[in-house]
Amino acid sequence: MIQKLGSEIGIALERLLEAFLAVIPALLVLIVALALGAAFGLLLRTLLRVLLRLSGRSPEPAITAKGPAGILRAAGLPSNVDRLAGSISFWAAVVVSLVVGINALQPSALRDALSGLVTLLPQILIATLLFVAGLGLAALARRSVLLAAVNAGLPWARAGARAVHGVVLVFFTAIALDHMGLGRAILVAAFSIVMGGIVLALALAFGLGARDLARQWLEKKLRAEADDSGIRHL
Amino acid sequence: MKGPHLLPEVSARLARIGKADILVGIPSFNNERTIGHVVRAVVAGLARHYPDAKAVLVNSDGGSTDRTREIVERIEVGSLAEILVDAIPPSLAERIVTPYVGLPGKGSAFRTIFRIAEELDVTACCVVDSDLRSITPEWIDLLLTPILKHGQEFVCPLYARHRYDGTITNTIVFPLTRALYGKTIRQPIGGDFGFSGDLASRFLEYDGWEGPVARFGIDIFMSSTALAEGRKVAQAFLGAKLHDPKDPGGDLQPMMIQVVSTLFEIMARREDAWWDVTGAAAVPLFGFPHAVGLDAVPVKLDGLLRIFHQAAEDLPPVWEAFLSAHSIEAIRTAAAASPVNLSDEAWVRIVYETAAAFRHRRLAPEVLIRSLVPLYLGKVATFVSETREMTDDEAEARWHALAAIYERDKGLLRALWAPGRRQP
Numbered sequence: 224m225i226q227k228l229g230s231e232i233g234i235a236l237e238r239l240l241e242a243f244l245a246v247i248p249a250l251l252v253l254i255v256a257l258a259l260g261a262a263f264g265l266l267l268r269t270l271l272r273v274l275l276r277l278s279g280r281s282p283e284p285a286i287t288a289k290g291p292a293g294i295l296r297a298a299g300l301p302s303n304v305d306r307l308a309g310s311i312s313f314w315a316a317v318v319v320s321l322v323v324g325i326n327a328l329q330p331s332a333l334r335d336a337l338s339g340l341v342t343l344l345p346q347i348l349i350a351t352l353l354f355v356a357g358l359g360l361a362a363l364a365r366r367s368v369l370l371a372a373v374n375a376g377l378p379w380a381r382a383g384a385r386a387v388h389g390v391v392l393v394f395f396t397a398i399a400l401d402h403m404g405l406g407r408a409i410l411v412a413a414f415s416i417v418m419g420g421i422v423l424a425l426a427l428a429f430g431l432g433a434r435d436l437a438r439q440w441l442e443k444k445l446r447a448e449a450d451d452s453g454i455r456h457l
Numbered sequence: 458m459k460g461p462h463l464l465p466e467v468s469a470r471l472a473r474i475g476k477a478d479i480l481v482g483i484p485s486f487n488n489e490r491t492i493g494h495v496v497r498a499v500v501a502g503l504a505r506h507y508p509d510a511k512a513v514l515v516n517s518d519g520g521s522t523d524r525t526r527e528i529v530e531r532i533e534v535g536s537l538a539e540i541l542v543d544a545i546p547p548s549l550a551e552r553i554v555t556p557y558v559g560l561p562g563k564g565s566a567f568r569t570i571f572r573i574a575e576e577l578d579v580t581a582c583c584v585v586d587s588d589l590r591s592i593t594p595e596w597i598d599l600l601l602t603p604i605l606k607h608g609q610e611f612v613c614p615l616y617a618r619h620r621y622d623g624t625i626t627n628t629i630v631f632p633l634t635r636a637l638y639g640k641t642i643r644q645p646i647g648g649d650f651g652f653s654g655d656l657a658s659r660f661l662e663y664d665g666w667e668g669p670v671a672r673f674g675i676d677i678f679m680s681s682t683a684l685a686e687g688r689k690v691a692q693a694f695l696g697a698k699l700h701d702p703k704d705p706g707g708d709l710q711p712m713m714i715q716v717v718s719t720l721f722e723i724m725a726r727r728e729d730a731w732w733d734v735t736g737a738a739a740v741p742l743f744g745f746p747h748a749v750g751l752d753a754v755p756v757k758l759d760g761l762l763r764i765f766h767q768a769a770e771d772l773p774p775v776w777e778a779f780l781s782a783h784s785i786e787a788i789r790t791a792a793a794a795s796p797v798n799l800s801d802e803a804w805v806r807i808v809y810e811t812a813a814a815f816r817h818r819r820l821a822p823e824v825l826i827r828s829l830v831p832l833y834l835g836k837v838a839t840f841v842s843e844t845r846e847m848t849d850d851e852a853e854a855r856w857h858a859l860a861a862i863y864e865r866d867k868g869l870l871r872a873l874w875a876p877g878r879r880q881p
C-alpha cells in the first residue's frame with residue numbers, strides 16, 4: 224500500500240517536473256522578449272528625446288507657454304514633453320513585448336491565465352489612467368480652492384479644499400470602476416445619491432442658511448468692488 | 458510690418474498723413490467722464506510745446522459702449538490764448554480713434570498705438586491714461602522733451618504719491634527692477650510714459666502679446682525692456698496722479714499676477730542683461746519736484762492681517778513646492794509676532810525664491826503668484842505698522858532701505874536662478 228502510494232507520488236512529481244521543464248523554454252522566451260522589449264523601449268525613449276530636443280519642442284518651453292507643457296504645468300505635473308513622450312514609448316514597447324512573449328508559450332493554463340490578463344490590460348490601463356488623472360485634477364482643484372479661499376479671507380479654506388479634493392477623487396474613482404464594469408448599477412445609484420445630496424446641501428446652505436452672505440457676495444461680484452483694505456496696489 | 462492688424466480706414470488715414478513727428482496714445486474703455494479732460498490737456502500741450510511739429514493723437518479703444526470715442530473725436534480744446542499758448546499752431550494734432558485687436562486690456566491698446574507709431578515713423582511717442590484727472594499740458598512736455606531734445610529713449614513718470622499708494626510697486630517692482638538692472642526708476646509701472654519711435658518698434662517685436670503683457674503687464678514690460686536693452690532711461694516729475702474713482706487697478710490678484718509674471722518673464726528672457734549688474738545708479742530727472750498735497754489713503758489692516766495669518770496656517774503645503782524651510786519658518790514667526798513683522802530680509806528671500814521657482818517652472822505661474830499674494834499683504838501690513846508715525850520722507854526712506862536689501866542679496870537670486878553659473 225505504502226509502496227503504491229510512493230510510486231503514485233513519484234509519477235505525479237515526474238509529471239510535474241515534465242510540465243515544468245516543458246514550460247521553461249517558453250518562460251525563457253518570455254523573459255528574453257521582455258528584456259528585448261525593455262531594451263527597445265529605452266532606445267526608443269532616448270531617440271525620441273533627442274529628436275524632440277533637436278526639433279526645438281523641448282525641453283525649455285517659454286515659461287508662460289501654452290500647449291502640452293502649459294497643461295502639464297497647470298496640473299502640477301512635470302512639464303517636459305520629451306520626458307512624457309519617452310515614458311509612454313518605453314512602456315508601450317514593454318507591453319507589446321509582453322504580448323509577443325505570451326504568444327510564444329505553449330497552450331497551457333499559464334498561457335490562458337496570462338492571455339486573460341492581457342485581454343483585460345487595456346481596460347485596466349485606461350481605468351488606471353482615469354484614476355491617475357483624477358488624482359492630478361483633485362490635487363489641482365484642492366490647491367486652487369485653497370488659494371482662492373485663503374486670498375478671499377474665507378475661514379473654511381482648508382476644509383473646503385479637502386472637500387473639493389474628496390469629491391473630485393470620488394468622481395474619478397467611480398468613472399474608473401465603471402469603466403472596468405465593476406458594480407455599475409450600484410455605483411451609478413450611489414454616486415447620484417451622494418452628488419445630488421451634496422449639491423442640494425450646498426444650495427440650501429448657501430441660499431437659505433447664508434442668505435445674507437450670498438447676497439453680499441453676489442453684490443460684490445456684480446459691482447466688481449475693489450478689496451476693502453484701502454490700499455492702492457499699482 | 459509687425460504688430461496687430463489695423464482697420465482699412467485707419468490704414469488709409471495713416472497713408473494720407475504719411476510721416477509724423479510726435480504721437481500721443483490714449484488707451485480707453487468707457488472713460489466718458491474723464492477722457493475729454495485728457496484729450497484737451499494733450500492737444501493743448503502739443504500746441505504749446507510743439508506748435509511746429511506734426512503731431513497725431515491716437516485713441517486705442519477697447520469697445521467702449523459710452524460716449525468715449527465720440528468725445529475724443531469732437532471735444533474742443535477751447536481758447537489756446539487762455540492757457541498761455543503764445544504761438545498758435547497752424548493746425549492742431551490730428552486725432553485717430555480706433556478699436557484695438559487682441560485680448561482686452563491696456564497692453565493690447567498700447568500695441569495698436571505702437572503699430573501706428575511705426576507706420577508713421579514718428580520720432581517720439583508718449584502714452585497717458587484716459588482716467589486721469591490731474592494731467593496738465595506740461596505732462597506732454599515732460600514726457601516728450603527728454604526724448605526729442607535730450608537724447609533719452611524712455612521716460613518713466615515720477616509722481617508724488619501717498620505712502621500707501623502703489624504698494625506692489627514699492628514692495629516688488631521698484632526694488633527688484635533696481636537690483637536687477639542697476640537703475641533707480643522709482644515708478645516703473647506708473648502708467649504714463651515717453652519713448653522713442655525706435656523703441657516703439659522694438660516693443661512690437663515681442664512674441665508674447667497673448668499673455669499678461671496684453672493687460673497690466675504692459676508697463677513693466679516696457680520699463681524692463683528699455684532697461685534690459687541698455688536704452689537711455691530717465692524720469693520726469695509729473696506731480697500728483699489722480700484717477701477716476703473707478704480705479705481699474707482695484708482687483709488685486711489678476712493685477713499682481715499680470716505684473717509680477719511679466720517682470721519674471723522678462724528676467725528669464727534677459728538674464729544676460731542683469732546677471733553681472735551690481736549696485737544702482739540714479740537716472741536723469743526732468744521736471745521740478747515739488748511738494749503736493751495728497752489725499753490720505755485710509756488703510757484697514759484687519760483684512761490684510763486676516764489673510765496673512767490664515768495663509769501662514771493653511772498654505773505651507775503649497776509654499777513647500779518653492780519656498781525654503783527657512784522662509785516658511787520666517788513667515789510663521791512673522792505671523793506670530795504682534796504687530797506682524799515680515800522682515801525685509803525674509804521678504805526679499807521669498808521674492809527671490811519665487812522668481813527662481815518661476816524660472817525653473819516648479820508651479821504654474823498663476824499658482825505661484827497667487828500663493829505670493831498673502832505674503833505681499835503681510836509685507837504691506839508690516840510696512841503700515843512701521844510707518845504710521847513716520848514723516849513722508851522717513852516712509853520713503855523705508856522703501857529705499859528695502860531696495861538696498863534686494864541689491865545686497867542679489868547673489869542669492871543668482872544662486873537660486875542658475876546654480877551652476879559663475880557669480881560676478
